[in-house]
Amino acid sequence: YASIRIGRQANREAVGVYDDVIRRHPTYLFARLERAHLFAYLGECCSRGNYQVALDDYNYLIRHGAPDSGLLSQRANVLMAMGKPEPAISDLTAAMKANKHAFSLRLESADAYALLGRDDLAVEDYDAVLAEAAPGVPLHIFPPDQWAKILVARAFSLMRLQRFDDAANDVVKAIRVGGKQAILRAQVMLRRHGFPDVPIDGEES
Numbered sequence: 001y002a003s004i005r006i007g008r009q010a011n012r013e014a015v016g017v018y019d020d021v022i023r024r025h026p027t028y029l030f031a032r033l034e035r036a037h038l039f040a041y042l043g044e045c046c047s048r049g050n051y052q053v054a055l056d057d058y059n060y061l062i063r064h065g066a067p068d069s070g071l072l073s074q075r076a077n078v079l080m081a082m083g084k085p086e087p088a089i090s091d092l093t094a095a096m097k098a099n100k101h102a103f104s105l106r107l108e109s110a111d112a113y114a115l116l117g118r119d120d121l122a123v124e125d126y127d128a129v130l131a132e133a134a135p136g137v138p139l140h141i142f143p144p145d146q147w148a149k150i151l152v153a154r155a156f157s158l159m160r161l162q163r164f165d166d167a168a169n170d171v172v173k174a175i176r177v178g179g180k181q182a183i184l185r186a187q188v189m190l191r192r193h194g195f196p197d198v199p200i201d202g203e204e205s
Helices: 004-008 011-024 029-045 048-066 068-081 085-098 103-117 119-132 144-160 164-193
Strands: none
Touching: 004 011, 004 029, 011 029, 011 068, 029 048, 029 068, 048 068, 068 085, 068 103, 085 103, 103 144, 119 144, 144 164
16 A cells, blocks of 8 residues: 555655554564665655664565665665765675675665775776676676766876876767767766856767
């Protein structure tokens, strides 16, 4: 019933249903998982205070359930959104031990290290992710736009490490492989950083 209420965008009523189920059956983990997902979404779209409720539910789920790389990753994402990269990195490290072949965890780890200011470690993780998607026989195939986003994320870390040539190469490569969306993002970024005459047209120039 709560899922139906969410589908009809009645989130307040859905929360009431989850709260009632959990009050009646406090050890029913599925209800807590669904409520955690809902409050993580509400933290992203509506109010950051909702992240704390999601975090409390993820903490309960991880304490009372079997080790699960998915749950650790989801809690890490909430911690990142709350500006807490250090515990997020701990969760992601544990998740990667349980699931060594999940490139998404390595990418999340890179983002967490970048948020923490450890750009040297972030670049190591970005390098590993991009190496697995390199031309030839890649382990993972990214859509061009996703590849471009990862290259730009690495470029920001390289820039903070003062590896300016490498950063510039990544940005140029991102524009070339990412298509119109990557060009638009680059144009918006340039507009915001001192180049007001750059057109926002998605055309390479």
